[in-house]
Structure formats: structure tokens, C-alpha cells
Amino acid sequence: MFSKRYTPPLGCKKGQIDTPALLIDLDAMEFNLRAMAEFFEESTARLRPHFKTHKTPVIAHQQLEAGAIGITCAKLSEAEVLVASGVKDILIANQIVGSIKISRLADLAHHTRLIVAVDQEDNIRQLSASMQEAGSAIRVLVEVDVGLGRCGVHTNEEALHLAGIVSTSPGLEFSGLLGYEGQAVFIVDRAERVEAVEKAMGKLVEAANWIRKADLPCEIVSAGGTGTYDITGRFPGVTEVEAGSYVLMDTRYRQLDLPFRCALTLLATVISVPMPGRAVIDAGKKALSVEHGLPEVVGFEGIRLVNLHEEHGLIEVEPQRTELVPGQKIELLPSHVCTTVNLHDQFYALREGRLEAMWPIEGRGKLQ
């Protein structure tokens, strides 16, 4: 170390946090945890929230305490972080392909209750061989493409065929189906969204019933995202919902009028006011993702983010309405929570404007 490492003291005010910094409003996050828990108290489906949004074990444990039956993640290395933090029931909602990863998966299955997705025969055989070699076991869902056009089988016959292979493969337990209606989660019009979800979930539940008719159990039917949790979560036959973003939210999901509050902001500092009507902040594309549009300045009238460079944000200021000065701190609402969180190493968790905790984002960058 060649310079003081600055750590804001717990209890300090927001303004004492150095920037750029990702802030969580704990009251808002806890509101979201409760709102989602209340929805699922009235539902036959259960919540298995997605780790990809926050990538932070302490938040996953708060979701479990609020009633979630387990955690969903996208990557094996995320599951490794979750297991190390004590999570005991994990769905990797993805295909685990290749001998290196399958071998790690078989090791990990000794330490937790693991579920993975499959959509091809060879992969099932490799999973089974590796589980037998490691002496471990894993639960398996067959993935069905419900209209997203990504992974998954397309017909009831294919789903039944793979379910049959899984159910006779040592080390594997056939547990049901996975289908993600990602094509529906961002549809703003409620009626259109309902229609898209019902079409997708109709296909998934039909495949589950087809498999049950062949006397194979189909205990889990897993689907859903933050934009569809309340439709998918009430659809007869769906047993688990994988929503992630609800816990922190962002401006894109805010368009859907969901009963969740925006709990995540980026704190940034004005580093330059080069002329009237313009300001530059110390946060760019390396601090905020842009694929869902530009983030939004909060708490100020007449101030608008107009561009993000790599490490700079350009702000337009209406001089008649307000003024910014160098050193001033402002907050922005991310447009896409998941990819923004993945750029940061730490959350600063605040309550009523005071720092209550700092949480390492342990799943950040866990790509393999």
C-alpha cells in the first residue's frame, strides 16, 4: 500500500462515501423482500430468486429468511460462491457442458442439493458418468424452449425422451422442467404480457403433464422473472419462480408498474463544470451498464445524463433551474441492475442516509 485505503466508517452519512459507489437503500430492499414474500404466501408456486442480480451471499440469505426455497444462479462458479456461504439448495438454470465443469459440478454436489438443466443426450450421459465417478448425485430439469429461442427442447416428445434418459441414468434424478419466458418479461402493456406468459407457460405445463402421463414424476416446473412473477407464479402447474431483479430494481423494470421500489443507486461525484449547462461526473460505462438505456439522475430537477464515456458521465443542466458544482455528489438509477452490479466489487448498504454495512459482491465476474 502506497496510499491510505479509505473505508467510510459505519454510521457515516452518504456524502462521506467515496465514488463511484453502488448504494443499496435497505428500507427499499427490505420492502421488496417483504412484498415478494407476501405474494408467494398466497401462491402454490414458491420463490427461488436469481443470484445473478446481486451476486452477494448476504442478500441471498435474506431472501431465504424471507421464505425462498433455495437460490437460482446462472453459472457453476456462482454456485460455488453460494455453497461456500452455506446455501443448501441451488438451481443452476443452465447447461453445464464440458469435462472440466462437469467434474467441478460433481465435487460440488457432495456439499449441497444441486439442480441443473439439460437439453441434450450426450450431456446427460457425461453428467451421469461424472456423478458416478465422484460418488455424488444431482437433480436434473429438462429445459424447454417456451418461445425465447435460446436453449431447450421444442416438443413434448423431446422433453419426454430426455426425461426418460435422465430417469434411468445413475447419479441423476429427474425432477422436472425448466422454461424461461424471457421474451415476455419486459412487455410494458399488462394485457400483452399476460398473453405472452400464458402462451409460454401453457407450453411448459403441457410438457410436464405429457411426461407425467408416462409415469415419470415432474415435481418441479420452474420459470419466471421479475416482469412475470405474478402471472407465472399463479399459473396452474408452475411450482417455482426464478425472479431476480425485484430485490433491487432498475429503470427498465420500473416501467412495468410492479409493487417494488428502486433500491439501488450509483453515487457519483461532479468532477468538472466546464461551462454553464454542463457537468461531468466520475462514472462512465465501467460503472454503469447502458444496454437498457442511460441511467437516470435522481433527486434533482433539471439535470439529465446525456452520455456515458468509459470513465465519465456527461450531464446536461438547465441553468435556470439548478446548478452543479465540482465535488458535489449525485445519485443515478441504473437502467439494468444485473450488468451494473457485475461491474462493482462492493455494495454500500444505507438506512435513512447512513452507512449500515459494506457487502463484497462475491459472485462478481464469476463467469466460468
Next chain:
Amino acid sequence: MFSKRYTPPLGCKKGQIDTPALLIDLDAMEFNLRAMAEFFEESTARLRPHFKTHKTPVIAHQQLEAGAIGITCAKLSEAEVLVASGVKDILIANQIVGSIKISRLADLAHHTRLIVAVDQEDNIRQLSASMQEAGSAIRVLVEVDVGLGRCGVHTNEEALHLAGIVSTSPGLEFSGLLGYEGQAVFIVDRAERVEAVEKAMGKLVEAANWIRKADLPCEIVSAGGTGTYDITGRFPGVTEVEAGSYVLMDTRYRQLDLPFRCALTLLATVISVPMPGRAVIDAGKKALSVEHGLPEVVGFEGIRLVNLHEEHGLIEVEPQRTELVPGQKIELLPSHVCTTVNLHDQFYALREGRLEAMWPIEGRGKLQ
């Protein structure tokens, strides 16, 4: 640890590296280092390459060995990484604002030769006060906006005014001007690019001469990026060029017909072939940035990346021309090297298809 941590053995073939993984072709990177060094052997300007592209000290040291006079970076925390790795001459091409950062900067100035940019009086006074308190000193460049519309002063008079304040501020040494012609670096048409650079550098050099006329030294005139290095680097009066991307390159800079080779690829695995004509890879927006367009599949005919989800890439395959199978590995050329590298923790450095080294990307996520 609950599962085997997989580290590919040095000397192994590319295919033994788990995915997603960022690969550097060392022959191509060294070619780029030599090509840039040769250009600056013939130039009065010198190269101070930008750390933001690779964020990796071992590459910075290779740039210094190839003749660079120092390293440029964007953030104080990047400078801290560089100092810890032994780099002795660092330009932070940015304003350092706020008491927390200025105090860290003053500490760091004890251990290396540091240069920062300024564009406002208050900031200069705070820098000076903090340097005096720490008993350290720093070199300062006044930033001029040469048409990018970001930070910097706009007139010769303003530049001279700030230069005068710096030169009489204890702990600060006025060393010259900084101006970044970012509006020109991606202009594909060579003649248009030359015109835009000459306009921008004309403004910068004029400001430097204006300051010299007032008997202030203006030793450094720093500017330039990979798209403009050969124009800016020959412009009379420019003394330093800050190009970064040249060392690894990407598809956007490739459009400019520069004498550099694409040295960076992302290795990914096909995890699903859900139907003929389609494949899905294990790399999405958390492994590859998209603000400069979709990355490009290399080494295959008839295969095209058509979309990136968060953790999946969707590939279109022309069935008459080729076929992909699950488990197969493919490589992609990033469209924007700097933001893609910032998503990863490690480079896998290869020569002739064999793993020669693994380098931690120590500057990744250094936002503060």
C-alpha cells in the same frame, strides 16, 4: 473450497482452457508493441500508453521496455495498482476531485512521479493544500477541451489563467497541457480523421504557445488515442501520445486499417445446439461488452453471433456450410477491448496456441 479449482497447466493447448476466457495472442501483442515503438522512434513525440485498455501491470512494463516514457491511466486507484507494480512515471489523465481522493493522491505522490489534470481553480487550491500537508509534490497539466465536449477549459486565456495559478501553488509544478481528441479517434475516413485531428491539435498547441509567451514553461502537450496516434504523434508541438487500444485491438479500431493486429479473443463453449442453424455459447453481456456492436466469431465460415443475453450468446449457423456441436469451443473478437477486459479477472496468454502465462487483470474494477 468445495470443488476442484481448475487451473490449466502452462504449456497446454488452447482447448484445455475453461471458458469463458480472455485470450491474448502474444505474437500479435508483441507485434503491436514493436509497431508502435518503431513509429515513436521516428517521432519527436513520445508514447505514454493508456492503462485503461489492459489494466494489467505486466503489460504496462512491456510497454515501458518497448520505449514508453511512462503510463497513462484514468483513475487514482489504477495509479495505485501501477505504483505497487513499480511504475515510476504516471499520468492520471483526469481531474482528481474531493478531499478523500486528493489525500490519497498526496500520499501516492511520495512514491512515484505523478501528473494530474485540472480545469478549475478550487481544485488547484485543494491539490496544493493537500500536497503541502503531506509534504509531497505533483506535476499538473491544464486540460483543454479540444472539441470532445467533456472536461477542460475552452480558451487560451482560461488555460493561461489556470497555468498561472498552478505555477504559484506550493506542492504543484505546472508542466503543460492535456487535450483528448476523442471526437476524432473512430472516424473511419482517413482524410476526415486527419482534418479533425489537425483542428483539435491546432487548438491545443496554440494554447501551449500562448502560455509560453507568458513565460510559463509548457514541457508536456499530451493527447491522442489509437485512432489518431500517427497524426497526433507527428503534429508539431505535441510531446506525448496516450494511445491504449493498439496493444490488443478490437473490431471497431480494426475498421481504421491501422498497422496493428487483433491480439485479444474471448474463448467460449457451445453449450446447446437446440435446432439446426442455431447454437448457444456460454458467454453473454457479462463476458463481452456490446456498446460498439456485437463481437465477431473468428476462424469459422458461416457462423455469426446474432445476440447476447446476460450469460448466453446466440449463434446463427449456416447448415450447408458448417456445424457446431455442444462442447465445441469458439473464439470471438471483442468490439470494444477496454470495457470487455474490465469484465474479466484474468488473461490467458498464448503463443502458437499454447498457454504461456496467466496474468491477473489487477486494475479491473478500479473505479475510485
